[in-house]
Amino acid sequence: MKTQVAIIGGGPAGLLLSQLLDLQGIESVVLERHSREHVLARIRAGVLEWGSVEVLRNAGVGERMDTEGLLHDGSVIVWSAKHRFLIDTRRYAGRPMMAYGQTNITEDLYAARDAAGGTIIDEANDVTPHDLTGNPYVTYEKDGEQHRLDCNYVAGCDGFHGVSRASIPESILQTYEKDYPFGWLGILSRTPPLPELTYANHERGFALASMRNPMLSRYYVQCPLDDDVDEWPDERFWQELKSRFPEEIAAQIVTGPSIEKSIAPLRSFVAEPMRYGNLFLAGDAAHIVPPTGAKGLNLAISDVFYLSRALTQFYDNGSTDYLDRYSDMALRRVWGAARFSWWLTMLLHRFPDQGAFDHRAQEVELDYIASSEPAARSIAEQYAGLPFEE
Numbered sequence: 001m002k003t004q005v006a007i008i009g010g011g012p013a014g015l016l017l018s019q020l021l022d023l024q025g026i027e028s029v030v031l032e033r034h035s036r037e038h039v040l041a042r043i044r045a046g047v048l049e050w051g052s053v054e055v056l057r058n059a060g061v062g063e064r065m066d067t068e069g070l071l072h073d074g075s076v077i078v079w080s081a082k083h084r085f086l087i088d089t090r091r092y093a094g095r096p097m098m099a100y101g102q103t104n105i106t107e108d109l110y111a112a113r114d115a116a117g118g119t120i121i122d123e124a125n126d127v128t129p130h131d132l133t134g135n136p137y138v139t140y141e142k143d144g145e146q147h148r149l150d151c152n153y154v155a156g157c158d159g160f161h162g163v164s165r166a167s168i169p170e171s172i173l174q175t176y177e178k179d180y181p182f183g184w185l186g187i188l189s190r191t192p193p194l195p196e197l198t199y200a201n202h203e204r205g206f207a208l209a210s211m212r213n214p215m216l217s218r219y220y221v222q223c224p225l226d227d228d229v230d231e232w233p234d235e236r237f238w239q240e241l242k243s244r245f246p247e248e249i250a251a252q253i254v255t256g257p258s259i260e261k262s263i264a265p266l267r268s269f270v271a272e273p274m275r276y277g278n279l280f281l282a283g284d285a286a287h288i289v290p291p292t293g294a295k296g297l298n299l300a301i302s303d304v305f306y307l308s309r310a311l312t313q314f315y316d317n318g319s320t321d322y323l324d325r326y327s328d329m330a331l332r333r334v335w336g337a338a339r340f341s342w343w344l345t346m347l348l349h350r351f352p353d354q355g356a357f358d359h360r361a362q363e364v365e366l367d368y369i370a371s372s373e374p375a376a377r378s379i380a381e382q383y384a385g386l387p388f389e390e
């Protein structure tokens with residue numbers, strides 16, 4: 001089989017790339033390791049920057065998002081049981097945020113690819129890219145048979161544990177990594193969310209009240225990394241969650257049975273460069289951020305925007321200008337988001353090795369942000385997401 005762009009990974013990055021390329025008349029084939037049911041069952045991100053909203057609309061997958069997604073002016077931080085601050089993205093960055101689940105985005109993208117007759121090969125095993133600095137091709141096994149896919153370019157959209165980044169020689173790849181000594185215990189419930197996405201810095205640990213749609217809420221509490229979800233029956237979760245918010249906010253939280261419950265570790269990771277020969281990495285294949293800044297999915301979307309534009313330029317007029325600048329351009333945005341996500345994580349969580357001094361310093365920093373317009377503008381600008389480069 002032959003195509004122009006072989007895309008490894010059928011998560012949001014890979015599906016969106018194939019959709020954007022198709023709109024420009026560029027052929028691609030998506031190779032996904034798991035079944036479609038498995039991919040669609042994953043509950044992950046849910047907060048979109050306005051730049052991401054526009055990319056999805058331009059990709060022709062904005063209709064349901066515009067109907068079911070929840071627009072909001074930013075997010076609230078509460079601390080010391082009484083203080084409240086709105087990260088006002090509409091006021092300071094001129095853009096609202098959109099709450100719309102990654103699962104829905106993935107469903108919308110699958111529907112669009114199916115409608116356009118796109119080729120997505122799921123349950124593809126042993127996907128392996130070859131000859132990345134020459135004439136690239138990808139081999140895989142499907143239903144017990146070996147296949148070969150020849151292409152001009154390979155897009156590595158296969159997430160943190162994928163094969164693409166691992167195909168880059170160690171002598172070329174530089175990685176930067178930081179682990180955090182806690183996890184996020186998250187639940188999804190069919191209950192109306194709080195009116196605003198709300199972060200809590202509390203002496204018992206971080207908490208977050210988030211949303212997916214008017215009848216779907218996502219809540220998190222910081223927990224020890226070695227906790228087991230079985231130790232967290234719903235009743236214990238709701239009690240702990242409410243204890244970390246000021247009373248008037250806790251009173252507004254509508255509880256109900258969880259429909260999903262999981263513990264996710266937090267990690268910062270960046271791999272440089274995001275290109276090796278004819279292989280281009282996009283999304284979690286190249287970087288991971290702790291979810292505090294709600295940046296992971298947004299970065300996957302901005303990488304794909306840059307990469308689709310670069311491939312479009314190449315197939316339009318043969319210029320490799322954007323392809324040659326892809327890694328540097330994407331990494332500038334990635335590092336901005338990685339730094340912001342790390343900073344917000346350090347500001348809002350309680351770390352096991354922290355003492356009273358560190359806690360007061362966090363609270364004083366929050367007091368400062370709430371009282372200083374330049375500080376409020378800075379946090380809002382970064383939370384809203386920096387504009388894409390021309």
Ligand SMILES: Cc1cc2nc3c(=O)[nH]c(=O)nc-3n(C[C@H](O)[C@H](O)[C@H](O)COP(=O)(O)OP(=O)(O)OC[C@H]3O[C@@H](n4cnc5c(N)ncnc54)[C@H](O)[C@@H]3O)c2cc1C
Pocket residue numbers: 008009010011012013014031032033034039043044045046047102124127157158159160161162163264282283284285291293294295296297298300
């Ligand atoms: C539990 C959790 C919660 C999260 N919460 C948030 C959040 O609140 N906000 C936020 O912004 N971000 C969040 N994220 C991050 C966000 O979900 C990711 O940044 C986003 O999924 C990145 O999309 P992607 O397409 O790059 O990677 P992925 O979604 O990981 O997709 C990669 C795809 O490649 C496939 N694949 C892997 N290896 C191979 C292979 N060898 N061959 C073929 N296919 C392969 C995988 O099956 C997968 O379908 C969360 C992530 C997790 C895990």
